[in-house]
Amino acid sequence: MKITILGNNSALPAYGRHPTSQIVSLPGEDIMIDCGESTQVQMQRYGIRWRNLNHIFISHLHGDHYFGLPGLITTMSLQGRTAGLNLYAPARLMEIIHLMLDVANTELSFPLHFEPLPAGEAKMLQDAPAYTLSCFPVSHRIACHGLVITHKTKGRRILPEMCMRYNIPVEHYEKLRMGQPYIMPNGVFIDNNLLTADAPAPKKYAYCADTLYLPDIVPYIQNANAIYHEATYMEADKDKAILRYHSTAAQAAAIAKQAGVNKLLIGHFSSRYKDLEPLLQEAKEVFEATVIAEEGGVYEL
Amino acid sequence: MKITILGNNSALPAYGRHPTSQIVSLPGEDIMIDCGESTQVQMQRYGIRWRNLNHIFISHLHGDHYFGLPGLITTMSLQGRTAGLNLYAPARLMEIIHLMLDVANTELSFPLHFEPLPAGEAKMLQDAPAYTLSCFPVSHRIACHGLVITHKTKGRRILPEMCMRYNIPVEHYEKLRMGQPYIMPNGVFIDNNLLTADAPAPKKYAYCADTLYLPDIVPYIQNANAIYHEATYMEADKDKAILRYHSTAAQAAAIAKQAGVNKLLIGHFSSRYKDLEPLLQEAKEVFEATVIAEEGGVYEL
Numbered sequence: 272m273k274i275t276i277l278g279n280n281s282a283l284p285a286y287g288r289h290p291t292s293q294i295v296s297l298p299g300e301d302i303m304i305d306c307g308e309s310t311q312v313q314m315q316r317y318g319i320r321w322r323n324l325n326h327i328f329i330s331h332l333h334g335d336h337y338f339g340l341p342g343l344i345t346t347m348s349l350q351g352r353t354a355g356l357n358l359y360a361p362a363r364l365m366e367i368i369h370l371m372l373d374v375a376n377t378e379l380s381f382p383l384h385f386e387p388l389p390a391g392e393a394k395m396l397q398d399a400p401a402y403t404l405s406c407f408p409v410s411h412r413i414a415c416h417g418l419v420i421t422h423k424t425k426g427r428r429i430l431p432e433m434c435m436r437y438n439i440p441v442e443h444y445e446k447l448r449m450g451q452p453y454i455m456p457n458g459v460f461i462d463n464n465l466l467t468a469d470a471p472a473p474k475k476y477a478y479c480a481d482t483l484y485l486p487d488i489v490p491y492i493q494n495a496n497a498i499y500h501e502a503t504y505m506e507a508d509k510d511k512a513i514l515r516y517h518s519t520a521a522q523a524a525a526i527a528k529q530a531g532v533n534k535l536l537i538g539h540f541s542s543r544y545k546d547l548e549p550l551l552q553e554a555k556e557v558f559e560a561t562v563i564a565e566e567g568g569v570y571e572l
Numbered sequence: 573m574k575i576t577i578l579g580n581n582s583a584l585p586a587y588g589r590h591p592t593s594q595i596v597s598l599p600g601e602d603i604m605i606d607c608g609e610s611t612q613v614q615m616q617r618y619g620i621r622w623r624n625l626n627h628i629f630i631s632h633l634h635g636d637h638y639f640g641l642p643g644l645i646t647t648m649s650l651q652g653r654t655a656g657l658n659l660y661a662p663a664r665l666m667e668i669i670h671l672m673l674d675v676a677n678t679e680l681s682f683p684l685h686f687e688p689l690p691a692g693e694a695k696m697l698q699d700a701p702a703y704t705l706s707c708f709p710v711s712h713r714i715a716c717h718g719l720v721i722t723h724k725t726k727g728r729r730i731l732p733e734m735c736m737r738y739n740i741p742v743e744h745y746e747k748l749r750m751g752q753p754y755i756m757p758n759g760v761f762i763d764n765n766l767l768t769a770d771a772p773a774p775k776k777y778a779y780c781a782d783t784l785y786l787p788d789i790v791p792y793i794q795n796a797n798a799i800y801h802e803a804t805y806m807e808a809d810k811d812k813a814i815l816r817y818h819s820t821a822a823q824a825a826a827i828a829k830q831a832g833v834n835k836l837l838i839g840h841f842s843s844r845y846k847d848l849e850p851l852l853q854e855a856k857e858v859f860e861a862t863v864i865a866e867e868g869g870v871y872e873l
Contacts, residue, residue: 283647284613290643308643309610312585332675338643342591342609345635346584363675370671374633374664376714413677 272297272422272474272572274497276538276564277313281503281517282335284309285542288566290335293499294319295420295476297402302326304418304478310339311346317567321347326397326404329360330480331415337364341371348380355382359396359406361414362387390414393491401425407491409482412516417482419491422474426450427467434466474572477532481539483513484522486529495532496572499564501539502550508543520550524557534572538564573598573723573775573873575798577839577865578614582804582818583636585610586843589867591636594800595620596721596777598703603627605719605779611640612647618868622648627698627705630661631781632716638665642672649681656683660697660707662715663688691715694792702726708792710783713817718783720792723775727751728768735767775873778833782840784814785823787830796833797873800865802840803851809844821851825858835873839865 273296278289290307294314301323303310314321321343329337337360344356358364365385372378386396388406391414397404401423406416426448434444439453439461447453453461477492479500492498500523504512512519518526520537527535535558540547547563554561562570574597579590591608595615602624604611615622622644630638638661645657659665666686673679687697689707692715698705702724707717727749735745740754740762748754754762778793780801793799801824805813813820819827821838828836836859841848848864855862863871 282650283643284616289613308640309613312590312610312613315585334642334646334672334676338639338646339609341635342584342639345639349583361675363671367668367671367675370664370668371635374662374668374714375635413675 272420272476272496274476274499274536274570274572275317275319276536276566276568276570277310277317277319278305278307279538279540279564279566280335281501281539281541283542286545288540289313290338291539292339293478293564294324296323297420297422299323300325300402302328302404302420304328305330305336305480306338306340306343307335308338311343313566314343321350321352324356325354326357326359328396328404328406328418328478329358329364330417330478331411331413332361332364333413333481336481340364341368344368344379344383345377348377352381355384357384357386357397359386359388359404361390388414388416405491407488409480409488410485410516411481411483415480415482417477417479417488417491419475419477419495424470424473427463427470429467437461437466439466476572479526481516482518483516484518484526486526489526489530492526492530492532495530497534497536497570498527498530498532499536499538500526502537502554503539503541505544505550505553508541511541520553521557524554524561527558527561533560534570535561536564536570537561573721573777573797575777575800575837575871575873576618576620577837577867577869577871578611578618578620579606579608580839580841580865580867581636582802582840582842584843587846589841590614591639592840593640594779594865595625597624598721598723600624601626601703603629603705603721605629606631606637606781607639607641607644608636609639612644614867615644622651622653625657626655627658627660629697629705629707629719629779630659630665631718631779632712632714633662633665634714634782637782641665642669645669645680645684646678649678653682656685658685658687658698660687660689660705662691689715689717706792708789710781710789711786711817712782712784716781716783718778718780718789718792720776720778720796725771725774728764728771730768738762738767740767777873780827782817783819784817785819785827787827790827790831793827793831793833796831798835798837798871799828799831799833800837800839801827803838803855804840804842806845806851806854809842821854822858825855825862828859828862834861835871836862837865837871838862
């Protein structure tokens, strides 16, 4: 699983930073999380194509999280996309998209499968063979959700040297992954544990969207390999964070610590901060494994 | 009058080019024409602030001409704009803006004065002391208007040397501009023609928006100091131009020639053309005083 940051600023573009968007890449499948204005330009800049983009999640309907979506879907349509696109978003986003298509007298070239997010509730959005997508509610000025992406592991891990030693035919590997033993042509039984090891743990990434400091989200994001948590303000501006339903860098770090995650990405920075280093330092004092979600940065889990 | 190009591509961003937007600057007053996605980023890039921006004209409701508007007005509101903003656009744009504000549970910090463009008709939109804005209909797949901006001249032009020779007090200059004579303290009458010259001709700029080749627009743009005309395609792709209600570079030049203008800016280039030089050459063969509307380019009239 690989996360590419396309935008890490809050509210509006500033200092070359853009509003929120990120891409989570699984083998052959990209998931976009939020789509602020200029996301399609950022995709071009960082070499993200839409061919693998099958899912777009919009956390909430503040413009800095979706004003790039109408342009992106129009572009995919103009370029002749035919594959369906899954859009998970607050229900009223479809009103906006329908209205924009209607005034332009346009139809999309591909089916848009819309799944409204249940205000205030958690929900499994996709349970695919290789991954799951599920949303959870956060606390913002309007209805807002975070997203958990889990990349499932495909059975047990083959030990190639052991399999070669026992001359196991490659066609039998899939059965080994499922935990079956191998019976040699001479009838000798070889235990699966000799030939395979435990599967690697599934990879889990959680995007915590725009939210007040909210320990209620910890159960959803527990033990993730990485989480993204907004850090709009520093502790010195905590009053503004509370007023606007945002978090501070220290609060983002406190959530990461409580959830026992491996890594914290912080973003959604206020335009009052040109230099992001103090936000990073504030978070690291609480949770050392913190990094700035840099635009163009690629984070492998 | 000064024109700054913020975006010169059609339909979608490509090769570092952006969808349509331009700024026409008069003394103390900026007028934006169209507002494709990323316009606010382009404004930052080219040093255009919104403090003088009092008028926004949206030619039609294809996304590449207005998807940057929600972000721009949201930004002005977040930054505390209080001055009213005049928005001239097809009527249904207000439905979209109202819906976007409603789903975000937001109100703008400033009054938005909306003037719907009359489909298929010409109209004077502003008749201010220093300038006029008037729209005229063009032929596109949906209702679309061009815009004429005329910078009026303020009365006759003072001849400073002559005024100094006759010791005319500076307080009297405004009356001289209005064509009045000067009577010296000794009663001698000095004819206005001795002290002033004819006013310079008003400056006229016409933006011809997205349109099929349409000689009907010539009377509106006649004798302009400069016009912008789209040149989405080359003659070799004329069939596409007709099908999509666009013009070729040669057709843009033919309009400029018929209208007897001083200068032609071409833009709204199809993403099929990475190199724009052939479009320029095609236009120049018909109308020599043609230039590419370069992003970041500033054209003084």
